Amino acid sequence: MQSLEAFATARLADLERRAIRRRLVESPRTDAIHITRGGRDLISFCCNDYLNLSHHPRVIAASIEATRAHGVGAGASRLVTGNHPLFAGLEARLARLKGTEDCVVFGSGYLANIGIIPTLAGHGDLLLIDELAHACIWAGGQLSAATMHRFRHNDVGHLAELLATHRAAHGRALILTDGVFSMDGDLAPLGEIASLAEAHDAWLMSDDAHGVGVLADGRGSSHLPGAGRVPLQMGTLSKAIGGYGGYLCASHAVVEVMRTRARSFVYSTGLPPGVVAAASAALDIIATDPVVCARPVKLAQLFTQLCELPVAASPIVPLILGESEAALAASADLAEAGYLVAAIRPPTVPAGTARLRFTFTAGHSEAQVRALAEAVRGLR
Numbered sequence: 607m608q609s610l611e612a613f614a615t616a617r618l619a620d621l622e623r624r625a626i627r628r629r630l631v632e633s634p635r636t637d638a639i640h641i642t643r644g645g646r647d648l649i650s651f652c653c654n655d656y657l658n659l660s661h662h663p664r665v666i667a668a669s670i671e672a673t674r675a676h677g678v679g680a681g682a683s684r685l686v687t688g689n690h691p692l693f694a695g696l697e698a699r700l701a702r703l704k705g706t707e708d709c710v711v712f713g714s715g716y717l718a719n720i721g722i723i724p725t726l727a728g729h730g731d732l733l734l735i736d737e738l739a740h741a742c743i744w745a746g747g748q749l750s751a752a753t754m755h756r757f758r759h760n761d762v763g764h765l766a767e768l769l770a771t772h773r774a775a776h777g778r779a780l781i782l783t784d785g786v787f788s789m790d791g792d793l794a795p796l797g798e799i800a801s802l803a804e805a806h807d808a809w810l811m812s813d814d815a816h817g818v819g820v821l822a823d824g825r826g827s828s829h830l831p832g833a834g835r836v837p838l839q840m841g842t843l844s845k846a847i848g849g850y851g852g853y854l855c856a857s858h859a860v861v862e863v864m865r866t867r868a869r870s871f872v873y874s875t876g877l878p879p880g881v882v883a884a885a886s887a888a889l890d891i892i893a894t895d896p897v898v899c900a901r902p903v904k905l906a907q908l909f910t911q912l913c914e915l916p917v918a919a920s921p922i923v924p925l926i927l928g929e930s931e932a933a934l935a936a937s938a939d940l941a942e943a944g945y946l947v948a949a950i951r952p953p954t955v956p957a958g959t960a961r962l963r964f965t966f967t968a969g970h971s972e973a974q975v976r977a978l979a980e981a982v983r984g985l986r
Contacts, residue, residue: 625930626951633946637661638969641946648941649974651964652948656820656902656921658969659848659888669849672883680876685865688876696882697853699889703818703825704839704855710864711853711882713874715815715842716742718852721870722840723780724750725863726809732776734768736760736783736794740813743782752780759787762798769806779808785827786816789955789963791906791922793817793827800834811838819846820921824892824899846892846899849884851877898968905966905975912979918966924950925962925982933960936985943981 621627633643638658641650659665672692680688697709712718723746727733731752735743738759747754755772757765765781773779781803783794796812803810817827818841828836838860843851854864864871892899906918915923927933933949940947940962951960962982966975 625934626953635661639967639974643941643946646941646944648944648946649970649978650946651966651970651978652946653965653967654816654845655848656846656965656967657848657888657892657898658967659846659891662848662888662891664891665848665884665887668887669880669884673878673880676879678880679878682876683872683874684876685872690876690879690882692879692882692886693876696886696889699886699893700853701855703889703893705825705829706839706855706857708858708861709853709855710861710868710871711843711851711877712868712871713851713877715740715813715840715844715852716745717870717874718840718842718854719743719746719813720749721746721868722811722838722854722864723747723782725868726750726838727752727778727780730777732772732779732808734765734772734779734781734808736787738787738790739782739784740788740815743784743813747782752776760792760795762795762802765799766802769802769808773806773808779806781808781810783810783812784816785812785814786821786920786922788816788922789950789961790924791816791918791920793830793919796828796830796836797832797834800836804835809838810836811840812836814839814841815845816920816922817841819892820899820902823896843881843885843888846902847885847888849881849888851881851885901968902966905970905972906964908972909964909966909975909979912976913982921966923964923966925964926959927961928958930960933962936962939985940978940981943984945978945981 633641635641638661641648676690682688701709719742727750729751733747733752733754735756737756755768812828814826821827822829828839839855843849902921906921906923910918930951937949947962950963
């Protein structure tokens with residue numbers, strides 16, 4: 607026990623020294639865009655609830671009704687007794703939105719990726735992963751025991767070189783990328799990657815956690831013009847959809863393989879009924895209100911224009927400041943001005959690229975965005 611305590615104490619001291627220790631801070635959300643922290647009411651520009659559906663009356667009502675009808679928990683894994691009838695409706699809605707034959711819902715986006723990737727690839731297979739892909743994609747790759755190579759961020763030429771060098775020596779091959787990169791807000795060149803995948807008999811999977819609901823009338827980054835064919839469309843229910851969970855939209859055969867072999871699906875309790883019903887209600891709103899779906903990107907583009915930053919392609923805008931201390935200080939200054947904006951530090955982002963990460967939602971007003979931009983310009 608002494609060695610364990612010594613390890614933990616030394617590790618915390620090291621993280622503190624490098625300004626990368628994380629702390630949980632009690633932060634109740636009082637409505638779609640306001641949050642209370644340290645006794646102060648702040649406007650949040652760091653939430654991924656892009657359409658504010660977590661607070662939408664129809665979504666809340668659907669969750670309450672399902673909870674009353676089915677209870678607060680699923681009771682078991684979906685293959686045992688946890689497959690309550692609401693799942694079929696949710697999966698059908700997601701497949702329809704994404705234009706696929708079928709869909710399977712997981713307990714979270716992280717659980718989805720650590721289940722999907724090892725189910726599709728193993729020893730003797732090849733994974734080619736964008737270097738800035740989400741941590742759960744890398745975790746899924748490590749669990750697969752496949753050979754992994756990273757390609758430079760959004761560098762199609764480097765990906766082509768890796769395929770030419772390594773593809774022939776492996777059985778199955780997967781190309782894995784985010785559709786919208788969570789810390790930079792930029793988009794993957796899915797059309798070019800899809801062409802390479804087809805030329806080399808590689809399977810393309812895009813993690814569209816930050817694209818679904820806000821791009822291409824809510825259908826996500828894999829449905830933007832020129833995106834090509836993305837046979838494995840993975841995403842989450844916890845960002846624009848406003849709740850919790852993950853999914854894979856794909857062919858019926860692929861989805862059936864996941865339902866019987868993906869370990870994070872087979873051995874996890876099903877999502878609570880209220881969560882499933884809430885997601886279905888949110889998807890109904892997304893499918894019928896393209897104006898709301900487009901608003902977060904429009905507000906992000908207004909912000910980048912006002913701050914003379916590169917034009918936003920998604921609701922996410924980074925302001926790279928370099929060192930962790932600088933990002934923490936800037937976040938604190940904005941909090942004093944009434945805005946909650948997260949300081950993102952290594953290892954979430956590469957060393958030397960600590961930043962402020964701004965996210966914009968349909969519930970923000972143009973006046974709030976303009977006031978935020980004025981506060982940010984005062985940081986420089």
